Amino acid sequence: MADEVRDEYEEVNKKIRARMDKIGRKIMIMSGKGGVGKTTVTVNLAYELAKMGCKVGVLDTDLHGPNVAKMFGVEDKSLSSRDGVTILPVKVRENLVVMSLSFALEDPDAPVIWRGSLKMSAIRQFLSDVEWGELDYLLIDTPPGTGDEQLTVCQAIPELTGTIIVTTPQPVAILDARKSVNFSRKMGVAIIGVIENMSYLRCPGCGEEIPIFGKGGGRKMCSEMHVPLLGEVPMEIDLRSAEDEGKDWMDEGISHPSAEALKAIANEINNGTACSTSRDTSFLGTPSCSPSACASCTSNCPSRKK
Numbered sequence: 001m002a003d004e005v006r007d008e009y010e011e012v013n014k015k016i017r018a019r020m021d022k023i024g025r026k027i028m029i030m031s032g033k034g035g036v037g038k039t040t041v042t043v044n045l046a047y048e049l050a051k052m053g054c055k056v057g058v059l060d061t062d063l064h065g066p067n068v069a070k071m072f073g074v075e076d077k078s079l080s081s082r083d084g085v086t087i088l089p090v091k092v093r094e095n096l097v098v099m100s101l102s103f104a105l106e107d108p109d110a111p112v113i114w115r116g117s118l119k120m121s122a123i124r125q126f127l128s129d130v131e132w133g134e135l136d137y138l139l140i141d142t143p144p145g146t147g148d149e150q151l152t153v154c155q156a157i158p159e160l161t162g163t164i165i166v167t168t169p170q171p172v173a174i175l176d177a178r179k180s181v182n183f184s185r186k187m188g189v190a191i192i193g194v195i196e197n198m199s200y201l202r203c204p205g206c207g208e209e210i211p212i213f214g215k216g217g218g219r220k221m222c223s224e225m226h227v228p229l230l231g232e233v234p235m236e237i238d239l240r241s242a243e244d245e246g247k248d249w250m251d252e253g254i255s256h257p258s259a260e261a262l263k264a265i266a267n268e269i270n271n272g273t274a275c276s277t278s279r280d281t282s283f284l285g286t287p288s289c290s291p292s293a294c295a296s297c298t299s300n301c302p303s304r305k306k
Ligand SMILES: Nc1ncnc2c1ncn2[C@@H]1O[C@H](COP(=O)(O)OP(=O)(O)O)[C@@H](O)[C@H]1O
Pocket: 031, 033, 034, 035, 036, 037, 038, 039, 040, 041, 067, 197, 198, 233, 234, 235, 236, 237, 239, 240, 241, 243, 244, 258
C-alpha cells in the first residue's frame, strides 16, 4: 500500500474507532443463503430493543439489495448533514436510526454495480462518517455469504460483539449457514447464536404445522456445531405483509407466534441470557442461560443444559 493510501486508511480507522467507542454492542446479522430472513430479523430485533428503551442504530450493508429502509417504512426519506461532511442517519423513531445506501439512490430500480474495493469504502464510510452518536446497539444487516461486506465489517470493527446467524431449517440453507459459523470462528468473532426462521407455517384452516422448509434443521446444526439456538420463528402472512407495508407489526396488539419468538430473542440478547460461544463473553454479564435458548450451548454458563 502506498504511503498516502495507508495514511488515509488509518485516518478512516481512527474515525471509525471514535464512532464505535460510543456504541455499546455491535452485532452483525448474517446468513449463508439469501432470502432466509436476515433483514426481517434485523428490523424486528431493532424495533423490540428500541421498545425496551435502548438506543438502536441499524446499518444496511446489503448494497446490492438494500431492503432495510423499505421494511422500516422510511424509504422516502433522504439523507441530511449538519456540516456538509458527516451524514445524519434517518430517524425511524426517537431512539431508532438507520443508514442505508438506498437513501442515496435516486432511482430505486437502479442496480448498484460495484466491485469489492468500492463496497469496502462505502461500508467504512457508513461507519466513519455517519453520526451514530451514543447507541446501545448497532445492528448490521448484511447480504448473504461471507464476502467483502462481512469481511469489511469484521476488520473495521475488531471489537464486534458477535454475529447472529439466520437460517431456515432447509438442508441447503443449513449447508450455507455452517459456513457463516465457521467464518465467525475464523474471524475470531463471538457467535451470539442462530435463529431458525420460517420454521413452519400454521395452516389457517386446520391449525396444523406445515414444515415447508423441513423440520429441526437449525436445532440439529446448532447441536452439531456447538452454537446456541436463539429461537425458532414461524412463517406468517401478516409478518410478510407488514414488512412490505413498512409497518411494525409487533405493535398491533395481536399475539403472533413469530412476534413472540422475536421478542423472546430480543429479551435474551438484551438481558444477557443469550450465550455466546467464543471470544469475549463479558458483555453477557452474569451467565444464566435459559435452557430453551441454550440447548446446545457449550460455554461455561452454570445453567447450561448438559
Ligand atoms: N417468518 C416469516 N414469515 C413470513 N415472511 C417472512 C418471514 N421471514 C421473512 N419473510 C419474508 O421473506 C422474504 C425474505 O426475507 P428477508 O428478511 O428479506 O431475507 P434476507 O434478508 O435474508 O434476504 C421477505 O419478503 C420477508 O418479508
